[in-house]
Amino acid sequence: MRRATARDVAETAGVSVATVSRVINGAAGVNPETAAKVHAAVAELGYRPNGVGRSLKTASSRLIGVLIPTLSNPVFAEAVDGIAEGVANGGYSLLFSASDYRRQAESLGIETLLRYRVDGLILTVADAADSRILDLLDTAEIPYVLAYNPDGAHGRPTVTVDNRAAGALVAERLVELGHRRLGMIAGRLSDSDRARARHQGFSEAAAAAGLAEPWLAEVPFTRPELEPVLAEIFAAKDAPTALFCSNDMLAIATIGVLTGLGISVPGEVSVVGFDGIAIGTHLHPTLATVVQPSRELGRTAARQLLRRLGGESAVAPVILPHVLRHGASLGAAPKSGPVEAQASIPTDSGLEIRTTTP
Amino acid sequence: MRRATARDVAETAGVSVATVSRVINGAAGVNPETAAKVHAAVAELGYRPNGVGRSLKTASSRLIGVLIPTLSNPVFAEAVDGIAEGVANGGYSLLFSASDYRRQAESLGIETLLRYRVDGLILTVADAADSRILDLLDTAEIPYVLAYNPDGAHGRPTVTVDNRAAGALVAERLVELGHRRLGMIAGRLSDSDRARARHQGFSEAAAAAGLAEPWLAEVPFTRPELEPVLAEIFAAKDAPTALFCSNDMLAIATIGVLTGLGISVPGEVSVVGFDGIAIGTHLHPTLATVVQPSRELGRTAARQLLRRLGGESAVAPVILPHVLRHGASLGAAPKSGPVEAQASIPTDSGLEIRTTTP
DNA sequence: GGGATGATTGTAAACGTTTACAACGAGAAC
DNA sequence: GTTCTCGTTGTAAACGTTTACAATCATCCC
Numbered sequence: 097m098r099r100a101t102a103r104d105v106a107e108t109a110g111v112s113v114a115t116v117s118r119v120i121n122g123a124a125g126v127n128p129e130t131a132a133k134v135h136a137a138v139a140e141l142g143y144r145p146n147g148v149g150r151s152l153k154t155a156s157s158r159l160i161g162v163l164i165p166t167l168s169n170p171v172f173a174e175a176v177d178g179i180a181e182g183v184a185n186g187g188y189s190l191l192f193s194a195s196d197y198r199r200q201a202e203s204l205g206i207e208t209l210l211r212y213r214v215d216g217l218i219l220t221v222a223d224a225a226d227s228r229i230l231d232l233l234d235t236a237e238i239p240y241v242l243a244y245n246p247d248g249a250h251g252r253p254t255v256t257v258d259n260r261a262a263g264a265l266v267a268e269r270l271v272e273l274g275h276r277r278l279g280m281i282a283g284r285l286s287d288s289d290r291a292r293a294r295h296q297g298f299s300e301a302a303a304a305a306g307l308a309e310p311w312l313a314e315v316p317f318t319r320p321e322l323e324p325v326l327a328e329i330f331a332a333k334d335a336p337t338a339l340f341c342s343n344d345m346l347a348i349a350t351i352g353v354l355t356g357l358g359i360s361v362p363g364e365v366s367v368v369g370f371d372g373i374a375i376g377t378h379l380h381p382t383l384a385t386v387v388q389p390s391r392e393l394g395r396t397a398a399r400q401l402l403r404r405l406g407g408e409s410a411v412a413p414v415i416l417p418h419v420l421r422h423g424a425s426l427g428a429a430p431k432s433g434p435v436e437a438q439a440s441i442p443t444d445s446g447l448e449i450r451t452t453t454p
Numbered sequence: 455m456r457r458a459t460a461r462d463v464a465e466t467a468g469v470s471v472a473t474v475s476r477v478i479n480g481a482a483g484v485n486p487e488t489a490a491k492v493h494a495a496v497a498e499l500g501y502r503p504n505g506v507g508r509s510l511k512t513a514s515s516r517l518i519g520v521l522i523p524t525l526s527n528p529v530f531a532e533a534v535d536g537i538a539e540g541v542a543n544g545g546y547s548l549l550f551s552a553s554d555y556r557r558q559a560e561s562l563g564i565e566t567l568l569r570y571r572v573d574g575l576i577l578t579v580a581d582a583a584d585s586r587i588l589d590l591l592d593t594a595e596i597p598y599v600l601a602y603n604p605d606g607a608h609g610r611p612t613v614t615v616d617n618r619a620a621g622a623l624v625a626e627r628l629v630e631l632g633h634r635r636l637g638m639i640a641g642r643l644s645d646s647d648r649a650r651a652r653h654q655g656f657s658e659a660a661a662a663a664g665l666a667e668p669w670l671a672e673v674p675f676t677r678p679e680l681e682p683v684l685a686e687i688f689a690a691k692d693a694p695t696a697l698f699c700s701n702d703m704l705a706i707a708t709i710g711v712l713t714g715l716g717i718s719v720p721g722e723v724s725v726v727g728f729d730g731i732a733i734g735t736h737l738h739p740t741l742a743t744v745v746q747p748s749r750e751l752g753r754t755a756a757r758q759l760l761r762r763l764g765g766e767s768a769v770a771p772v773i774l775p776h777v778l779r780h781g782a783s784l785g786a787a788p789k790s791g792p793v794e795a796q797a798s799i800p801t802d803s804g805l806e807i808r809t810t811t812p
Numbered sequence: 813g814g815g816a817t818g819a820t821t822g823t824a825a826a827c828g829t830t831t832a833c834a835a836c837g838a839g840a841a842c
Numbered sequence: 843g844t845t846c847t848c849g850t851t852g853t854a855a856a857c858g859t860t861t862a863c864a865a866t867c868a869t870c871c872c
Contacts, residue, residue, distance in 0.1 A: 152857045
């Protein structure tokens with residue numbers, strides 16, 4: 097059974113398609129009796145306006161494209177839920193794409209979203225400061241809002257927390273607790289500008305407190321092989337007493353591996369995560385983490401984008417508040433004198449471990 | 455700057471739009487030289503085919519609609535990630551909608567997805583056996599695959615685990631561990647056919663083992679107020695020694711509340727969840743749960759739908775394997791004689807607590 | 813040389829809407 | 843009675859594609 101069109105409705109109601117369209121869209125200036133006839137025909141035929149035809153004519157799809165790394169990380173899932181909630185109010189729908197942290201998939205995804213002529217985009221890209229995608233969107237003048245990505249120097253519309261300040265906050269807190277040798281486990285910094293910002297703040301605060309440059313281990317975002325990395329780090333005599341992980345998933349995996357290696361958390365090593373995923377408070381040990389309001393972040397990104405679509409020329413970047421949530425994974429530094437100078441260790445296993453001696 | 459169209463490309467390349475279309479779609483029988491000219495023009499103009507125009511003409515949007523309750527529950531987020539992966543292979547994109555467990559939002563969501571003329575749908579509805587939505591899709595002959603929903607007697611295309619068997623499995627395991635008084639905490643059974651199936655299996659197996667009908671507490675899916683419910687249950691002298699929760703999120707919340715009430719898990723009460731969300735193994739105590747392969751479930755649903763879209767008339771329901779994952783939240787029944795007969799307790803607080811004496 | 817053949821390309825209609833413009837009719841104003 | 847106005851409706855073009863069909867042209871065969 098062919099789907100009913102406005103034409104069918106018009107014939108059934110004995111009017112023209114123009115009138116049908118007017119009634120459907122609630123345009124003013126149509127006789128109530130006529131409208132009633134049309135509505136009756138709509139109900140009788142089970143007519144549902146074809147959004148494709150409408151989009152083509154109006155050059156507006158009422159579609160928002162969403163591109164994020166993965167839904168497997170609750171931080172993004174929550175944000176998307178928030179976005180969905182936010183755009184629904186404006187009568188928009190969500191066209192979804194996941195990049196799985198791969199730049200190529202990022203481009204492909206955007207390409208697809210643009211084909212569908214989305215009215216705007218909300219995205220989390222690997223690196224907002226070096227993104228062909230964003231340049232593309234800028235030149236094509238397609239409205240977008242970045243979620244999670246720091247705006248950098250480009251003044252791009254962004255909704256995020258102050259990642260650098262948050263990273264610094266973690267270091268400061270660790271120092272307060274007596275930690276003198278710090279480390280960071282991060283997804284590849286080249287693939288995550290936010291991890292980079294967090295690292296920068298962390299590193300700067302460490303330096304400000306007179307500490308050696310923190311250890312840094314970069315791992316792939318997908319299926320990170322933490323065991324050899326951590327084993328190597330904690331084989332060193334100047335191993336860190338506290339680890340800052342660039343996200344909660346990584347922190348959880350790290351705690352698991354440490355425990356497996358017989359290293360107690362927080363007895364021997366404290367671990368702090370980032371994101372504040374809901375489940376963190378139920379973990380063992382409960383996860384200390386920097387909480388960012390993910391759902392709210394999604395909602396805000398949606399709101400900002402709708403504003404832009406509503407005509408406002410440029411929307412300002414939004415910085416949402418973060419807060420360091422304490423948890424049992426974070427404790428005081430174990431008793432043992434600080435090491436004088438930090439040595440660099442050989443990375444014979446080819447692992448991405450860098451350690452800088454200032 | 456107006457977006458380039460096939461017409462612009464045609465003019466630049468000095469050919470007709472028909473030829474441009476042929477080149478874009480890789481149709482046979484076009485002179486390589488001509489193709490080269492077109493490709494050059496495409497590159498020069500940054501032309502990107504308008505999917506809306508294409509959809510209108512071809513009557514195929516290459517869009518798959520997805521409707522699930524919420525992304526805040528990792529079980530759905532993972533499935534959607536799997537779906538995205540699955541449909542991408544077939545060149546489809548995902549139009550997303552969340553119902554937040556509300557039937558009205560379900561209808562609204564579907565309505566929207568259909569407006570965009572999605573080629574097919576993957577959905578998790580409240581109740582597949584009583585869904586106006588599904589009837590609608592059936593009469594409109596729109597291909598769809600249900601995810602998580604049991605197919606019931608309707609023979610609808612479904613990808614799920616055997617919820618009833620899984621529920622029975624949990625009860626049997628609890629009996630093996632010496633539990634004689636069972637209980638179930640579930641989202642409203644009327645809002646979740648899968649919770650209902652799990653309850654049925656659980657209840658049947660309990661009966662088969664000669665136990666009294668398990669306690670049953672139904673709570674709203676969103677922001678369940680567990681504290682009063684659990685307080686009331688465990689004030690009774692014949693309180694259960696084991697609780698089966700209809701999903702992991704509920705199980706986690708339950709454990710939290712029990713602990714807050716000073717009831718030890720699993721010392722006094724064992725808790726078993728359902729879904730097998732990844733984080734469960736990191737909880738404290740680690741969560742015993744029925745694992746269903748969510749990502750795989752999403753992928754499979756996508757595959758089934760693509761098959762259907764590829765021409766296969768009816769696709770068979772798929773039952774994926776489940777497995778009971780042990781965890782520290784599940785232990786042997788505490789030492790204390792079983793109660794003779796189970797009394798019904800007053801639900802003076804208006805809470806939805808039912809208890810049936812056979 | 814003339815017609816047939818086949819490769820390549822163009823023409824134009826169609827998909828389902830929206831909307832500028834025209835048209836129509838009924839009353840109002842004169 | 844004529845003209846104007848206003849409310850209501852219809853006509854037709856346009857949005858950007860795809861595709862059936864026609865057209866063109868070179869080549870080949872007799």
